[in-house]
Structures are given as structure tokens and as C-alpha cells.
Amino acid sequence: MKLTATILSVVAAASLVSAGTFHPHKINPHDTISNGYIIQYDDNVNHAQAQNSLKSHKVDFKVRNQYNVFNGAAVTVKSGHKGEELAKLPGVKNVWPITLYSIPKLQKSNMKSNDPAAASLHTMTGVDIVHKKYKLTGKGVKVGVIDTGIDYKHPSFAVPGAKEGCFARYGKNCRVKYGWDFVGDDYTGEDPKPDSDPRDCGGHGTHVAGILGGGAVDSKTSPKPPQPFVGVAPEVTFGAYRIFGCKGSAGDDVILAAMELAFNDGMDVINMSLGGGSAYKNNPISILGDKLIAHGMALVASAGNAGSDGAWMVSDAGLGDLASSIASFDNIYGIYDSVSYGGAAHPYSPSENYNNRIDLPASATLVPIFEKDGSLSDGCDPNIYKSTDVKGKVVLVFGDLTRCKSGARGVNAKDAGAAGILVQTTPFGLAGLAGNPGFPMGSIENKAGNDMLAAWKKDPKTRLVWSKKPSNFLIEGGGAPSDFSSFGLDGDLRSKPDFAGPGGNILSAFPLAKGGYAILSGTSMSSPYVAGAHALYIQAKKSKPRGDKLRQIFKNTATIASNFGSKTKASAAKQGAGLINVLSAITTKTSIFPDHIDLLDSTHFKKTVKISIKNEGKHTETYTLSHIPADTLNSYPNKNTFPLGTPVIEAAYATVKFSVDKVKIPAGKTAKITLTFKEPKKGDASEFPLYSGYVVATPKTKGGVAVHVPYTGVKGDIAKVPIFDTDSGLPLLLAYDGDDSLEDVTPDYQFNLSSTKLPAILTRLGSHTPEFSIRIFDDKKNFVGYAHSANRGQSFGWLGRDPTYNDDGSLYFNAWIWDGMYTKTMDPSETPVLVSKHGVYNLVVAAQHKLSKGAYPKDFETHEFSNPIVITGQQK
Structure with a gap:
């Protein structure tokens, strides 16, 4: 299609030249909005220019949301154009299908809400001292809660002396001063009906907000609190940005809109207790999050509740380079029968x-x-x-x-x-x-x-x-990393999660219609705890550092912990830098940069790393450098192809040599130290043990706060880590008969695409892959193209690690049904067509290994199916 002269001039002026990238969503086709896409424009292209370009290419679309900081829009396409085609248009940088995020499940605790130990979590983090000694409450700090809304009438959100809270649009002197309902009560992802009232009807957002900034409630208030309870920052000003209905899911088009409104409302911190599973950082939420942080905000997000799945499962919302991904620790005590x-x-x-x-x-x-x-x-x-x-x-x-x-x-x-x-x-x-x-x-x-x-x-x-x-018990796991908290690393072997907050057995507010209070567990609970800690720090320092600077401070001063009953330190892939210590963060006079060290694998091993230690105190300080090793995690001890849900802990430790063991740093000055790492001597490289530890700088001054940074690495060649779950017989070729049922086929079964039974490929990935594909070859082993799945779209692109089980307990897998459609290239603009040449074909499933160059087939794990597929040119 040709552009008009007018559009051509606009295109030329805006430098709309290069094709963008389409990022297909492969986790589950039901997790996307039909014909809905998020489009990010080139940096110097504005909304009008981009939309004119779409129209000139006969794209019929409806704008769902527009984003300024992100520089893009969410659209519903009515003309049948697919994401591959949109990405090819001039002025387009990236295109993603609109992805649905589910409300995190409310994990109810066995602890009773009147158990005094349920409110003891502040003793784990120094917040109790910060409240009492420093009188910090988060006053004057704005925190946005992007969630199910807030039941703002709850007395926990009232100003001191008031019987109930309020929302500024409908009242005066309200702590919930900002907010918007982007979706309406009945929204489940498809048809938002926004309004001005962000009151919560689900419960998740109210519980999150209570942890973050719930205030002390008078015992005469109804409903009566089960015990004295107060959030981390009980005088913060809230922004309530409702992105979920009373149940169901939310599209990331709505989440992006909420993030930008929070920015426009002047929020200092955004809390996002949500996530979409194992992924790479190149997703819209992470991209916008980093842009907002670069503009001076802070963003904290849940690391995910997939701890039972094992390695590589940290969630996507906090994967940005500047964002904070928050793991969970369990509260210490519980009351049980x-x-x-x-x-x-x-x-x-x-x-x-x-x-x-x-x-x-x-x-x-x-x-x-x-x-x-x-x-x-x-x-x-x-x-x-x-x-x-x-x-x-x-x-x-x-x-x-x-x-x-x-x-x-x-x-x-x-x-x-x-x-x-x-x-x-x-x-x-x-x-x-x-x-x-x-x-x-x-x-x-x-x-x-x-x-x-x-x-x-x-x-x-x-x-x-x-x-x-019931009676009070010290519970197994209390005061240690939560079993449910997701393990890292991410798909690029970056150190995520970053650090942790209390998230197991947490008492907080709950909607008045649902009883007023509840004890819940999850990284949804640990993330707002950290957001509240940000508010305390901002108030204490009377300044607003960027989110990445706050992350550094909290990581430097976190408490390095052990798993329950262990004498060694838990892996940084589980706890990050450790459990947040707000008192240490506020009182430290030292910082270390960078706040994490990614040693990668043996092939790409970063043997030598430089760190900077800054003395932010008023006097010269002498620091002693030391190393604390952490547990090594073996997810492949029996050469298994799918990682263990509970990795085997091994005593295989890296060593660190410092350029100097002690360093004297004048006030306000910085010293650079060279670290030389050696991989663990123990541990089988063919089992890819994930090792980690902490580099510590301890000041000589009595009472000085020691600071540290975590490091992580994988012994062995990450390019050899198994991707497909061959232990479970996957990938597997089955027959699909059109009624959602799959049938086994014999090794000599021959498919004919003119019949009703189509080949269906089942896959399950135990590790990320930068590029997944289903490739078609003819009977002479000549490459034909890439299969286009009838139910999932194009069969190429990155994939995150798959979970172990579905919610119903059945084995998780993805099914790709092929009906003869294909593309010759991975060019996102190519329209899939039917294989027209009669003949016999075979399918090969391929997944590129992490950190590899992507040369096929050298850098791929491949699986070829022997069953021939006959194409007559008359396939259905």
C-alpha cells in the first residue's frame, strides 16, 4: 500500500523508517485480548503521526489508551491486521498483544487475626524502632497502589480522630487523595467501564494498602480491630488506581494507563502487587517502569508466588533494570490448634x-x-x-x-x-x-x-x-524466606529478586463488607511493605531519591538470612540481598555500587568486577572487606531435563579475592575495590549449580552499619541447560480432531492435512529461551518455513519458563496446532500462507539456548518428529 504525499512528508519529517519488533505472547492464548495490541512508537514520533501512519495503511482501529511517557497506545484492531503487520509499519518500535494479568490469589493464613504475633512483623525489619524512636510515619509522601482499589471508608485509612476514611473526590481531609477506577465492577479484561470511584470490592488492594500505610484504629471503631495494628507508613497519602473488577483479570493496557496517571498525580512510589510469570525484561510494564523511575519515581513489584516451581520463575513486573523485585519472608509466629x-x-x-x-x-x-x-x-x-x-x-x-x-x-x-x-x-x-x-x-x-x-x-x-x-507456636519457616516466594534468576541470568519484605502471615485491613481484617500470605504482601519503607526513608531524609537509588540503599543494608533450620545463608536467587532492614537503611553512612553482581555462567564468567564504596558520613572511616557465601542450588542433580521444584542445596561456594582487605575512606569520598572471583571447586558443572554470596564492607566505628552486595552465577555452560521437558516425553506430537481433544498417534501414523485430524505439538519449557520456533522441512530435509499455529499464532519468539502444574494440579503444557499455514521468514510483517506444494513434510521444534548467538542448529535444542505430514494442497 502506498502512502499519500501528505503522509509521506510526515513520515519523512518524523524519520519513520525502520521496522519495529512484534513480541508474541506465548504463555497462553487465553491470556490476551482478542485483536488488542500495545504499540510503542519510535522516540521522535507522536500520537498523531503514528495514528496517521496506521490509517494510511488501511488499519481500522479503536484507541483504548494513549501513553505519553511510554510513547505509545493500546488499540483494538478491527481490520484483521495482526501484530506482525503492525510492527512493520513506519514509526512503530514495538508491538505486544494486550496481556491479561490475574488478581493474585488470596492465600489465607491459618493464623488467627487476634494473635498478637500477627502484628509482630515490624520487629523483623526495624520498623518498630523507626516508629517509636524516629517518629516516622510517611507523612507527606505519596504512594500509588495499582491494584483492586482501596476500601477507603475503612477506619485504617482515616485521619487520626476520624471514625472512617474517605476519598478526596467525595470528602475532605482524606488520606486516599488521588485515584481512578479504570475498569468498573464487572470488568474481567475485555470491556472496561471506567468511573471516578476506586473503591475496592475484591479485597486484595485493601489488604495491600493496609500493610503499606494502614493507621492505628481506635478500639471503639466499628469493626473493632482484632488487636493493635498499624501499617509501615501510617500517614502516607494514597493514590488508589483500580485496574481490576470484583473478579477476573486486567489487561496491561489498563496497567500502563494507571502507571502514567500515578506519575501525573505526583506519586513518589508505585506499588504493583501483580505479575505475569517467568519472562524477559522486555515487556511493556518493565519498560514504562524504568522510564518512570528515570523521571524520579520508585517502583516496587512482587517477585511472584511460584516458589514450588523452582528456578527461573521470578515474575515479570519487577524485571526492569531500575525497578525493585520483592521476595517474601514468613512472619515468625502463628496461633494454631x-x-x-x-x-x-x-x-x-x-x-x-x-x-x-x-x-x-x-x-x-x-x-x-x-x-x-x-x-x-x-x-x-x-x-x-x-x-x-x-x-x-x-x-x-x-x-x-x-x-x-x-x-x-x-x-x-x-x-x-x-x-x-x-x-x-x-x-x-x-x-x-x-x-x-x-x-x-x-x-x-x-x-x-x-x-x-x-x-x-x-x-x-x-x-x-x-x-x-489454639496456642501460639514458633512455626517452621518463620523469619526465613517464604516457601512460596519465587526463585530467580531471570532469562538473562540477572540477579532478581532484589530483596525481600515480610509477606507470610500478614495481618492487614480488608474490605468492611468482608469482615474488615484478614491475615494473608504472598509476595503481594511483601511488596507493599517495601513501598511503605520507601515512604519512611523519603520522610527521614527529606528528599526523594530515584527508585534505583532507594533499591541500592535497601539492598546494601538488608539482613542476610538463612533458610529455616539452616546454619548457612539462603541463596540470593531466593532472598535477593536479604530481608529489608529499614532502621539500618535510615542510619547507614555507607553505600556500595553496583547493588548486585551478575557473574553469569562459566562460558561468560565475569572473573574481575569493580565495586565502589562511598563514605557518606562526616568522618574518615576504615572498612574491612569480607565474603559471605550462600547456599548453592542444584536444580538438575540427576541430569533431569525439568528443574526440581525444590532445588538440592549444596555446599559449593565461590571464592572472592579483594584488591585490598581494608580501606580507609575520607568523609564524602569513594574508593574503588577490585574483586576477583573463582567459581566453586565443588559442584558438577553438568548439573548447572546456581551459586551466590555476599560481598560485605564493615565499618570500624562501633555501631556502624555493615553494607553488602549480592552476587550470583551458574557453574557450567548455560547453553547446555535443558530447555524442553523430555523427562515427561515433551515435545510430543498428537492428533487434534477439532473438538478440543488430543489423541495419541503411533510412530508410523501419517497425518494428512486434508483430513480432520491435525498435528498438535505439546511443549513444556524448563528454562527461558530467547527464540522458540516450530520449523517445517520437506522430505529432502530442505527448510520450508515456520509453522503458524492455528490456535496460538506465529511459532517464533522468546518464551519464559513454564510452571510445573496447572491450578487444578494437572501437568502444565502448551499445545500448538498446525493447519498448514506458515511464513518463510521471521519477518513480523510476513502474512502466513498455506503450504501449496504437494508433498511430505516434517516438523522440528527448536529453542535457542540462553546467552547464545542464535546460530541454527548449533545454538538450539531441537526435536524432530518422525511422523510424516502429507499436504495435498486441499487441506482444511
Whole structure:
């Protein structure tokens, strides 16, 4: 299509010359808006110029949102043009499908809201001292909460002395002063109906805001608080930017609009307790986030709750170079019902579908179920009960989730006549169990299971005594990195997450219509804690550092922690720089830059790194340099092709040599230190152990705050890390018959695209890949092109790591259905066409290894399917 002379002149003036890049979303086609795209323009192209270019190319579109800082727009395309075509248009820099982000699941805690320990989290971070000694409250600081809204009438958001909170548009003297509802109550991603009222009807945003800045509530206020409770920064000014309806998902087109409005409203900090799974940093939210931070804001985002999936799963919203990705630590204590056995009381968590205190007669004694090798059984095989009499007794089983979920265990025990079942958690803590209605089931801690098993071996007739009321317990995992918190690194082996906040078992406000208070867990809870800490720091220093500078300060001064029960430090891929210590951040007189060191892998190993230590105090200071190694994570100990959900911890440590062991730095001056790293001697490079540690500078002055930076690296060649889950038989070629069902095929089965059965390729990735593709070859091994999936679009582009399971517990995989469409190149502008030449073809699935140059097939993991695919030119 030719541009008119007028448009040509505009194009020339604006230098609309180079083609952009289309970034297809491959996680799930249902996670995108139909015909919806986010377009980022070239830097010197404005809205009018870009839209004129679209129109001149006969693109019929409706603008959903326009962005100024991001320099782009979200559009719905009515003319059938695809993202590949839009990216080719002059003036376009990047194009993404509009991606849906789900409301993070509310992970309810077993802790009761009146448990005093539920409010003890400020002792973990020094916030209690900052409140009492320094009288810091976040007053005068603006924090934007991009979430489900805020129930601003809740008394936690009232000014001191008021009975309830308010929103400035409808009241006076309101703490929730800014905000907008971008979507409306009924929005689930497709049809936003914005209005001016950002009041929360879901609960997530209210809980987040309460953690960040909930104020102390008078005991006479209704609803009465379960106990004295206060957020991190109880006098911040809120901006409530509602991007979710009462349920469902939100498109990133709306999220970008909320981010820009928060910027225009003058927010100092943005909190984003959301994320979209494993990814690279080149996504719209990360790009805009870095732009906002460069303009002076701070952005903190959740690292994700995919800890049970293992390595490479840190979430995308905080992947920007300047943004902060926040991991979670568990609160220390909890109040639980308990069961006493052998003289010791053990806390338990009843299953969700039972949801009652267990009360069984003394005759219901304990009976462990064993496998043939003598180990405690997981209870998944009903035949295991044939050799043991469990009638009227409480079964003890091991909590490994590899073979089955809790519901199946409960059915097996109940059918065998058991009175109830206790599930020993692995590796530790109290697991959440779904269970079965009416059947007593509870999870117990790992140590409790071992203690109960030892007591049973001494006397099988020992009685179980069930508590009549809950008691306070130090919980396995308390004060340590949360089991659910996602592991890094990201797809470029960058150090993410950055640091952590309390996120497990956190008491906060909840919508008045839903009870007023709740205790929830997740990195959704740790992120606002950090956002509140930003507000305290800004108030303390009476200045507004950029977000990357704040990140550096909080990382430098975080508390390096161990996993529960461990004497060594937890991996930086789990905790980042450690748990935020607000008191240390405010009082430190030293900083280290950069705030992280990415050593990459053995092939790209950064042996020598320079760091800068600045003395920001008023007197000369002497610093001692030291090194603290952290746990090494082995996700591939048995040459498995999909990473373990719980990596094996190894004592394989890197070494660091300093150019000087001590350095004297005058006030206000900076010293540069050269670090020389050596990879761990231990650890098998073919298993790709992920090692990490911390470089520490300790001031000589008594009471001085030691500062540190984390480093991370992978021993071995990252280009050899397996990408496809071949252990599960994937990639796999099946037959798709058009009714959403997939059928197995024999090795000699021949597809004919003129029939109803189409080839469907199933994939599951255990690692990121810069380029995924499904390639077509003819019977002479000549390359034909790239398969265009009937259900997912083009079959090339980057992919993040896939999760292990779907929400229903089934194995996660992606299905790519091929109906004969293809493109000859990876040019985003090429329109897919049918393979017209009659013949026999084969499909090859390929994934480029991380940090490789992308030469095919050298730098790819490839899998060829032997089943021939016949094309007659009359395929359906």
C-alpha cells in the first residue's frame, strides 16, 4: 500500500523508517485480548503521526489508551491486521498483544487475626524502632497502589480522630487523595467501564494498602480491630488506581494507563502487587517502569508466588533494570490448634474442605502407612492400605505432592476406614490442603511428623490428644524466606529478586463488607511493605531519591538470612540481598555500587568486577572487606531435563579475592575495590549449580552499619541447560480432531492435512529461551518455513519458563496446532500462507539456548518428529 504525499512528508519529517519488533505472547492464548495490541512508537514520533501512519495503511482501529511517557497506545484492531503487520509499519518500535494479568490469589493464613504475633512483623525489619524512636510515619509522601482499589471508608485509612476514611473526590481531609477506577465492577479484561470511584470490592488492594500505610484504629471503631495494628507508613497519602473488577483479570493496557496517571498525580512510589510469570525484561510494564523511575519515581513489584516451581520463575513486573523485585519472608509466629502425641504438642492446619478443629475420640490412635522399603508412604496408592488395619485410626502419611494431591489421599484413607489423616509437610512448615468435605484432615510440620513417628515406634498405643483451643507456636519457616516466594534468576541470568519484605502471615485491613481484617500470605504482601519503607526513608531524609537509588540503599543494608533450620545463608536467587532492614537503611553512612553482581555462567564468567564504596558520613572511616557465601542450588542433580521444584542445596561456594582487605575512606569520598572471583571447586558443572554470596564492607566505628552486595552465577555452560521437558516425553506430537481433544498417534501414523485430524505439538519449557520456533522441512530435509499455529499464532519468539502444574494440579503444557499455514521468514510483517506444494513434510521444534548467538542448529535444542505430514494442497 502506498502512502499519500501528505503522509509521506510526515513520515519523512518524523524519520519513520525502520521496522519495529512484534513480541508474541506465548504463555497462553487465553491470556490476551482478542485483536488488542500495545504499540510503542519510535522516540521522535507522536500520537498523531503514528495514528496517521496506521490509517494510511488501511488499519481500522479503536484507541483504548494513549501513553505519553511510554510513547505509545493500546488499540483494538478491527481490520484483521495482526501484530506482525503492525510492527512493520513506519514509526512503530514495538508491538505486544494486550496481556491479561490475574488478581493474585488470596492465600489465607491459618493464623488467627487476634494473635498478637500477627502484628509482630515490624520487629523483623526495624520498623518498630523507626516508629517509636524516629517518629516516622510517611507523612507527606505519596504512594500509588495499582491494584483492586482501596476500601477507603475503612477506619485504617482515616485521619487520626476520624471514625472512617474517605476519598478526596467525595470528602475532605482524606488520606486516599488521588485515584481512578479504570475498569468498573464487572470488568474481567475485555470491556472496561471506567468511573471516578476506586473503591475496592475484591479485597486484595485493601489488604495491600493496609500493610503499606494502614493507621492505628481506635478500639471503639466499628469493626473493632482484632488487636493493635498499624501499617509501615501510617500517614502516607494514597493514590488508589483500580485496574481490576470484583473478579477476573486486567489487561496491561489498563496497567500502563494507571502507571502514567500515578506519575501525573505526583506519586513518589508505585506499588504493583501483580505479575505475569517467568519472562524477559522486555515487556511493556518493565519498560514504562524504568522510564518512570528515570523521571524520579520508585517502583516496587512482587517477585511472584511460584516458589514450588523452582528456578527461573521470578515474575515479570519487577524485571526492569531500575525497578525493585520483592521476595517474601514468613512472619515468625502463628496461633494454631494442636495435637499432642508422646508428650509434645504439634500445631496442625485443617484442610480447606474440612475447615474445623479436629476432635476425635482417644480410641482413634495413630497408624503410619509405610512403603515396601520401610519409608513413610504418601498415601496415593489405595493398595498400600491392604496390608495395614487403619479402621477407626488416624493415618500418618508423607506430604510429597509428586504423585497425587490431598483429595486423593483423603479418599484412599476414608475408603480404608480411617477416622482421619495427618499429612507430614515437605520440606517444612504447614502446607495448605484442599482435602475432602466431612473427613478430618490436617497438615503437620515436617519435624512434627518425624517426632510422632519416633513416638509411635516406641509405643504404637500412644494416644492422640486434640486441643480444645489454639496456642501460639514458633512455626517452621518463620523469619526465613517464604516457601512460596519465587526463585530467580531471570532469562538473562540477572540477579532478581532484589530483596525481600515480610509477606507470610500478614495481618492487614480488608474490605468492611468482608469482615474488615484478614491475615494473608504472598509476595503481594511483601511488596507493599517495601513501598511503605520507601515512604519512611523519603520522610527521614527529606528528599526523594530515584527508585534505583532507594533499591541500592535497601539492598546494601538488608539482613542476610538463612533458610529455616539452616546454619548457612539462603541463596540470593531466593532472598535477593536479604530481608529489608529499614532502621539500618535510615542510619547507614555507607553505600556500595553496583547493588548486585551478575557473574553469569562459566562460558561468560565475569572473573574481575569493580565495586565502589562511598563514605557518606562526616568522618574518615576504615572498612574491612569480607565474603559471605550462600547456599548453592542444584536444580538438575540427576541430569533431569525439568528443574526440581525444590532445588538440592549444596555446599559449593565461590571464592572472592579483594584488591585490598581494608580501606580507609575520607568523609564524602569513594574508593574503588577490585574483586576477583573463582567459581566453586565443588559442584558438577553438568548439573548447572546456581551459586551466590555476599560481598560485605564493615565499618570500624562501633555501631556502624555493615553494607553488602549480592552476587550470583551458574557453574557450567548455560547453553547446555535443558530447555524442553523430555523427562515427561515433551515435545510430543498428537492428533487434534477439532473438538478440543488430543489423541495419541503411533510412530508410523501419517497425518494428512486434508483430513480432520491435525498435528498438535505439546511443549513444556524448563528454562527461558530467547527464540522458540516450530520449523517445517520437506522430505529432502530442505527448510520450508515456520509453522503458524492455528490456535496460538506465529511459532517464533522468546518464551519464559513454564510452571510445573496447572491450578487444578494437572501437568502444565502448551499445545500448538498446525493447519498448514506458515511464513518463510521471521519477518513480523510476513502474512502466513498455506503450504501449496504437494508433498511430505516434517516438523522440528527448536529453542535457542540462553546467552547464545542464535546460530541454527548449533545454538538450539531441537526435536524432530518422525511422523510424516502429507499436504495435498486441499487441506482444511
